[in-house]
Amino acid sequence: MRKHLRVWLLLVLGLFVAGALTVSSVQWMKTNVSSARVVHNSRMHPVILVPGSSANQERFNTLVTLLNQQARGHSLLKVTVAENGKLSLSGKVAAGDNEPYIVVAFANNSDGYTNIKRQAKWFKTAFTYLTGRYHFNRFSAIGHSNGGLVLTLFLEKYVDDDTVTMNKLMTLGSPFNLEESSLANPTQMYTDMMKARTKLPKSLDVISVAGIENASGDGIVPLASVEAGRNIFFGAVHSFTQLTVSGTDAQHSALPQNQQIVDMIKQNILSNPGRDRQQ
Amino acid sequence: MGKIGQRLERTLTRLHQWWRQLSWPAALVVTLRRLRAFLLFAGVLSAITASVFSHNGFFAAVYDLPHRMPGWAPIGHAFAAATPVVWGLLTLAIVGLFTYEVQRRRDIFAPVTAIAVVVLGSMDLSTMRPPTFSDFGSDRLLVSLVIAGLVAWLFDRNWARGVRPRTCLALGATVLAITIGATRHYWQLAVVSSGVITSVANLPGPHVFLFLLPMLNTLLVWCGLPSVLPTLNRFSSSGWSTENLDYALSHAHGLNLPHLLTLMTTYAPFANMGGAGMTLALLCAVVIARRKVPSAAFLPSLVNLPLPALLTLPALLDPVLLIPAIIAPLVVQLLAAGALVLHLFAANVFEVPPTTPGPLIALLGTNGDWRAGIFAVVMLAVATLIFLPFVRIALKEGAAS
Numbered sequence: 311m312r313k314h315l316r317v318w319l320l321l322v323l324g325l326f327v328a329g330a331l332t333v334s335s336v337q338w339m340k341t342n343v344s345s346a347r348v349v350h351n352s353r354m355h356p357v358i359l360v361p362g363s364s365a366n367q368e369r370f371n372t373l374v375t376l377l378n379q380q381a382r383g384h385s386l387l388k389v390t391v392a393e394n395g396k397l398s399l400s401g402k403v404a405a406g407d408n409e410p411y412i413v414v415a416f417a418n419n420s421d422g423y424t425n426i427k428r429q430a431k432w433f434k435t436a437f438t439y440l441t442g443r444y445h446f447n448r449f450s451a452i453g454h455s456n457g458g459l460v461l462t463l464f465l466e467k468y469v470d471d472d473t474v475t476m477n478k479l480m481t482l483g484s485p486f487n488l489e490e491s492s493l494a495n496p497t498q499m500y501t502d503m504m505k506a507r508t509k510l511p512k513s514l515d516v517i518s519v520a521g522i523e524n525a526s527g528d529g530i531v532p533l534a535s536v537e538a539g540r541n542i543f544f545g546a547v548h549s550f551t552q553l554t555v556s557g558t559d560a561q562h563s564a565l566p567q568n569q570q571i572v573d574m575i576k577q578n579i580l581s582n583p584g585r586d587r588q589q
Numbered sequence: 590m591g592k593i594g595q596r597l598e599r600t601l602t603r604l605h606q607w608w609r610q611l612s613w614p615a616a617l618v619v620t621l622r623r624l625r626a627f628l629l630f631a632g633v634l635s636a637i638t639a640s641v642f643s644h645n646g647f648f649a650a651v652y653d654l655p656h657r658m659p660g661w662a663p664i665g666h667a668f669a670a671a672t673p674v675v676w677g678l679l680t681l682a683i684v685g686l687f688t689y690e691v692q693r694r695r696d697i698f699a700p701v702t703a704i705a706v707v708v709l710g711s712m713d714l715s716t717m718r719p720p721t722f723s724d725f726g727s728d729r730l731l732v733s734l735v736i737a738g739l740v741a742w743l744f745d746r747n748w749a750r751g752v753r754p755r756t757c758l759a760l761g762a763t764v765l766a767i768t769i770g771a772t773r774h775y776w777q778l779a780v781v782s783s784g785v786i787t788s789v790a791n792l793p794g795p796h797v798f799l800f801l802l803p804m805l806n807t808l809l810v811w812c813g814l815p816s817v818l819p820t821l822n823r824f825s826s827s828g829w830s831t832e833n834l835d836y837a838l839s840h841a842h843g844l845n846l847p848h849l850l851t852l853m854t855t856y857a858p859f860a861n862m863g864g865a866g867m868t869l870a871l872l873c874a875v876v877i878a879r880r881k882v883p884s885a886a887f888l889p890s891l892v893n894l895p896l897p898a899l900l901t902l903p904a905l906l907d908p909v910l911l912i913p914a915i916i917a918p919l920v921v922q923l924l925a926a927g928a929l930v931l932h933l934f935a936a937n938v939f940e941v942p943p944t945t946p947g948p949l950i951a952l953l954g955t956n957g958d959w960r961a962g963i964f965a966v967v968m969l970a971v972a973t974l975i976f977l978p979f980v981r982i983a984l985k986e987g988a989a990s
Contacts, residue, residue: 331946332962334651335647335945335953336952336957338650339956342939343838343956347838350838
């Protein structure tokens, strides 16, 4: 009689444990599958633009207008990250737009390596929000001036999982050796970037564009400092292309509006340059 | 039918009697019974390490233990480090005790020599790497037992009496072991890669390999040899499974999968409950036949680790229990294939942790299709019924304790 009681107790306990286990594991599986479905079915491939020092979220307005000139174009979302990591958003990602432009700017847009490192961290905050909000798993990026440095530091320091991939990176007049005009004087930032270059994504295609307004560079950034990017990227990523533009609008601040660069972006960065042209 | 059944039972009983009377199997049964408590401990340790303290473990994943359980990582490291050491020591203990049991003279020198030969034979002299405890793992059990048996046989010879001949014998065996270790790099090439076999199983065609591969796998595991489908195998890593997953993620229903019949859809959720040979069904049959509460051996089988059950019953190398271990998964796999063709439930396409308790794999792998879950429970019952008469014969002969 006692043995029977023990068997029944064990049976009831076993059924209870099995039931609880089944309910919690099915719930866990459904959550997993549902988030896997969202990421799998996300066809969004945004282009993230990061301005340089002293510039705000309006820095790429002209570039986006020029890119969208021939069509109704892609939507534009602007994000500014405050020093405490708080995000301010304006604009929106239009429904059905698979290739929106997202500008990520920083409230503290001062120059200097220390601040660039902080901006890379703030960019990570914005990026985490964006991937969570829009569920994309691939993107391309354009960085003007220090914006290119922020993106490079972000890739080297903060991209530690393979769930989101940066396909293409275009840097416009980005000074990889800061204001130094010779690699004989490597800056701390350049040395750090060289050390961590192995962490750059192997599948990334990089285009570094330099402006030539005078013999030494684009008027602000020395040409040698832009070209220092070759040492960081070449061999560490899938492909590295170095381009120079000269003539009208080759001055450092004018690079994002330079027609040659706009054409390059259409050709190399956008997968669907005029998505609504036929509409 | 009744007469055929009786005749079959008599034949199997005779087969079991004959097997039990052989000196090596008898010694193996005695050895494994003596070490039963240690084997149960090692089995439970493996089960906890794999399911609780592994990132891909069932309990770790479902209850998010890496983030919720304080000290999960250091405790997990301790478990992961202890598991191969315990199994390695157990294998050496099995070798030593088996040598002692199988030889007639009960010479203590023989087990020591056998252990030395197994240890030295596991050394990779081509890279000068000393053996680690994982080198004496369960998949080399048969080889270790054969070595132990040969050493015992040599020590039983008349000319092996006296100190000097025994020393020469031990030295000779040691030299042989070192030779095995030095050349293992070459003879291991003869072992067909499990990856190649798994790819063959995924070839298009009449799906012959789909059913042959698990049979071969059970045979190898039952014999204590390296298996072709690793224990806790990730069936989702094959190309066909990836294509199926891709389809299932982009479609609300999974009815028109590109590859309906694969190891992941037919074998993993239904015929692999308890690991190779459906040891979970074997244990259920033992519980029914003995009318006793399940033992600690259930825990490893629940998380698809078959070896502890095979060693503690003991069923390792048992020819009578090998028959249902091969037949039951095959029958279940064929029934599952038929049910999938008839679209009775969704196919298993989503990856689940390899330590997911058997009957839950189908339910979770189909993203909660309760029909698949019920089918899995029915298949466990079918497999248990197939095992039951064979288990009764084995119990009658006292093989399974």
